[in-house]
Amino acid sequence: MRINFLRYVGKELFITIVLLLLFLYTFYVYSLPFAPFLVVLAITVFIFCLYLFYRLITFKNEISQKEYIDNLQHEMHEIRNEQLQYKKEVEAYFLTWVHQMKTPITASKLLLSRNEEGMANRVRQEIIQIDNYTNLALSYLKLLNHKADMVMNPVKIDDLIRPLIKKYSIQFIDNNTRIHYEKVEETVITDARWSSIMIEQILNNALKYARGKDIWIYFDREDNILSIKDNGIGISKADLPKIFDQGYSGYNGRLNERSSGIGLFIVKRISSHLSHNIDVSSTLGEGSIFKIQFPRNNGF
Structure with a gap:
């Protein structure tokens, strides 16, 4: 983080150092007293430290926002993948479920079209299977959606x-x-x-x-x-x-x-x-x- 922050304020730091060096060069060339330069240097360093403190707070906020956005994007990506997986699972199951439902329905139709002994019991069996497949589908959806409320008693x-x-x-x-x-x-x-x-x-x-x-x-x-x-x-x-x-x-x-x-x-x-x-x-x-x-x- 320290290296990243130095890069973050590197431009301002470079400009400040260059300006101070120019001031120093000017004072040296014209043989001016260094006391005013030291005052300017102290004031500049103090102001620049305040500026750096402000920039540090800004930098941390930007980093936090970036991490927050990255986390959100990661969560959205996972949710999208879960939705796609959920869609595939539901489609695959209900294709099988429809095929299963056809069997007892077709069998019931054939039985009803005949006048055979014990037909009523056989039709009841097929209805029980239809009921079982329907309950199975509802249970499957609840388990996939994590809406399976379970109360232990x-x-x-x-x-x-x-x-x-x-x-x-x-x-x-x-x-x-x-x-x-x-x-x-x-x-x-x-x-x-x-x-x-x-x-x-x-x-x-x-x-x-x-x-x-x-x-x-x-x-x-x-x-x-x-x-x-x-x-x-x-x-x-x-x-x-x-x-x-x-x-x-x-x-x-x-x-x-x-x-x-x-x-x-x-x-x-x-x-x-x-x-x-x-x-x-x-x-x-x-x-x-x-x-x-x-x-x-x-x-x-």
């Missing part, structure tokens, strides 16, 4: 699980998928709405890949861990590290036309927001198990 595990089992009961029956769950009275500290969305996506995922098989939901009271296990087709070792990545559906997803790779991405985002650690283990051909670690109740 004591919530019964059973109050999270029972409504979801009831909601997907038609799929369990029609797909011959057996659900194993015993009522859990324990209470955990969480946001009921967002935890429900997270659990629903894991359960919905299990329903896709464990058709005609079994799903277990149980709670470890000692470690506060909720587990959702199935004996479906499982996940390959190559896909396992990437299943929470946005848009990644893996080999199983390519086999299932309804897989978008968004559900588990949102699960991971919600678990991060809630500080609920989520872990998954799986063996291809044997099934998968998702574990959600809830915080300690601390006396609740």
Whole structure:
């Protein structure tokens, strides 16, 4: 800063020194007494010091303004990049979302055009999928906009699980998928709405890949861990590290036309927001198990 300031006042300093040297030269050439020169020198130095003090304040203000402007420009650049990234993510998601929505809508139209036994239940299944995709889209937008208000309260595990089992009961029956769950009275500290969305996506995922098989939901009271296990087709070792990545559906997803790779991405985002650690283990051909670690109740 010192060097920059000297450059800032360098011109004035040079002119002042030159003028003083001219005065000195004049006094020397004409053999004038040096006492007046010393008075002029003292006055000049005093005035110049006051001027330098003023210029120093001005210099600091200009530096502060420049740094402030640079910071603003940097922030604007970051905001612009975030907006572009946000736009790309939203466009990419909703292209996938529209494709997903077409499947149950088209299936519903075909079912309604036929007069087959059990048609009503099958149409209800498609409506549930449409509802799930719609809720997923709303949750995705809230998470992207950082408007996901989360309120941590004591919530019964059973109050999270029972409504979801009831909601997907038609799929369990029609797909011959057996659900194993015993009522859990324990209470955990969480946001009921967002935890429900997270659990629903894991359960919905299990329903896709464990058709005609079994799903277990149980709670470890000692470690506060909720587990959702199935004996479906499982996940390959190559896909396992990437299943929470946005848009990644893996080999199983390519086999299932309804897989978008968004559900588990949102699960991971919600678990991060809630500080609920989520872990998954799986063996291809044997099934998968998702574990959600809830915080300690601390006396609740």
